[in-house]
Amino acid sequence: MNTHRTGRRLTALLLTLASLLALALPAGAFVNASDWAVSSLNEANLLGILPEVMQEADMGEDINRMEMCYIATSAYEKLTGNVPMPNRTDYFTDTDDPLICAAYEIGIVSGYSDGTFQPEKLLTRQEFFMILSNLNACIGMPIHLTTDYLSDFVDRYQVGDWAEEATQEVVGLGLVQGTKIGDYWYLNPTGSTSRQEALVMFLRCYKNADQFMQTDWITEEEMQEMIAAAEAEAATGEAAELVSYALSFVGCDYVFGGNGPTVFDCSGFTRYVYAHFGYSINRVADDQVNNGTAVSFQELQPGDLLCFSNTYSSSDWITHVGIYIGDGRMVHAANSTRGVTVDSVTSGYYYSHFAAARRILN
Numbered sequence: 001m002n003t004h005r006t007g008r009r010l011t012a013l014l015l016t017l018a019s020l021l022a023l024a025l026p027a028g029a030f031v032n033a034s035d036w037a038v039s040s041l042n043e044a045n046l047l048g049i050l051p052e053v054m055q056e057a058d059m060g061e062d063i064n065r066m067e068m069c070y071i072a073t074s075a076y077e078k079l080t081g082n083v084p085m086p087n088r089t090d091y092f093t094d095t096d097d098p099l100i101c102a103a104y105e106i107g108i109v110s111g112y113s114d115g116t117f118q119p120e121k122l123l124t125r126q127e128f129f130m131i132l133s134n135l136n137a138c139i140g141m142p143i144h145l146t147t148d149y150l151s152d153f154v155d156r157y158q159v160g161d162w163a164e165e166a167t168q169e170v171v172g173l174g175l176v177q178g179t180k181i182g183d184y185w186y187l188n189p190t191g192s193t194s195r196q197e198a199l200v201m202f203l204r205c206y207k208n209a210d211q212f213m214q215t216d217w218i219t220e221e222e223m224q225e226m227i228a229a230a231e232a233e234a235a236t237g238e239a240a241e242l243v244s245y246a247l248s249f250v251g252c253d254y255v256f257g258g259n260g261p262t263v264f265d266c267s268g269f270t271r272y273v274y275a276h277f278g279y280s281i282n283r284v285a286d287d288q289v290n291n292g293t294a295v296s297f298q299e300l301q302p303g304d305l306l307c308f309s310n311t312y313s314s315s316d317w318i319t320h321v322g323i324y325i326g327d328g329r330m331v332h333a334a335n336s337t338r339g340v341t342v343d344s345v346t347s348g349y350y351y352s353h354f355a356a357a358r359r360i361l362n
Helices: 003-024 035-047 065-080 098-106 125-138 161-172 195-213 220-232 237-247 266-276 348-352
Strands: 179-181 184-186 293-295 305-309 318-326 329-333 340-344 354-359
Touching: 035 195, 065 098, 065 125, 065 195, 098 348, 125 161, 125 195, 125 348, 220 237, 220 318, 237 266, 237 318, 237 329, 266 318, 266 329, 318 354, 340 348, 348 354
Parallel strands: none
Antiparallel strands: 179 184, 293 354, 305 318, 305 354, 318 329, 329 340
16 A cells, blocks of 8 residues: 555645634634634634734734744745744844744745845735745746736736746636626735734645645656756766666655655665665764765756755754756655655755765765
8 A cells, every 4th residue: 555645635634624613603703803714814813824923813904924934934944844944143234033034035035125124014916926935936846827817807907027936826726816896806916914814824835835745746757857957957867877776766654763665764764775775874964964975966967866954953964865867856865744855956955955965976
C-alpha cells in the first residue's frame, strides 16, 4: 500500500472535516465579523492559518501589510512544514519583525525603494493579489494563463503593470471574484480590504494551494523533462543516472531517522542515493557539508549535493540537504508533510537558506 498517498487522503478528509466543523461553530467568536464571513474565519482558525494576533482583531477594519505577513507565513508553514525563520532582520529601516523579514526572504512580500516596509500601511487589493500569487510561486505551483480573465471588470485599467499578471492569476484561479454593482463588475485594485474580506480570499488561496501540495503532481512526462534538463546541463552519464534514480523516490514518506529504501529523512535520502553509485558520505546533514569538494552556486551541476542552514534552527549549522537535478531544482526529502519531492533552489525558501554546495561525483 502507498502510505504516502494514504496520508494525503487523510489530510484531504481532515480538511473536509474542518470545513464542516467551521459551519457548525457558533457566530460571535470574532469582533465585528459579518455573517457571511464567520464560517470562513472559523475554518481558517481550525486549519491553523489565522495567527493569534488576528483572532481578537476587529474584522471590519482594513488589513495592513504586517498582518498580511503574519497570515501568509502561517499558511506557508502549514503548507510546507518549514518554519519561517529569517537569516537577517535588518532588511528594512522601519521594522525588524522576524515574520516580516521571513516573508521577505521567502519571496512572499517586498519592501519599498526607500528601504522601508511600512508595516502599518493599509494593504491595497492589488498588493494583496500579488501576495497570493507569490505564495503560489513559493510552493512551486505551475500557473497556466490561457485567456484574459480581467475582461469583465470595468476598472481593470486601474491595475498597475507590476500587478497585472498576479491579478490575472488570482482571478483565473477563482481566488478573487470582484464585486458586482448594478450591471458591472469591479476589482477595486487600488482600494483597501477589510480583514475579513482578505481572510476569506486567503482561505481560498490556501485550500487551492493545499490541494496542489497534497497531489502527486509530478507526472511521468515532467519526470522525463527533469531528466532531460539534467542531461542538457552537461551532466555526466553518471550524474544523469543519479538524477533519474533520485527522482524515482518522489512520493516516498519522510520519517526522521529514515535511511530508506521507502522512508527517508533529508540526509538519509542523499546518503542512500549516493551509496547506490558507490559514494560513501556522512550520515548527518551538518557532516555531509564536509564531503566532496566545494562548488559555488553558479557552478552547480546535476548530481551536486546542496546544503541549507537555518531551516528549523537559528544557528548557522547545516540543517537540510538535497540533490541538484538541473533546471534550478533539487530533489529532497522535504518534511513529514510533503515527503520526497522537488523544489526550486533559484528563488523562494531554499534559495534564501542556501549555505553550500559539494561535488560528490567524480
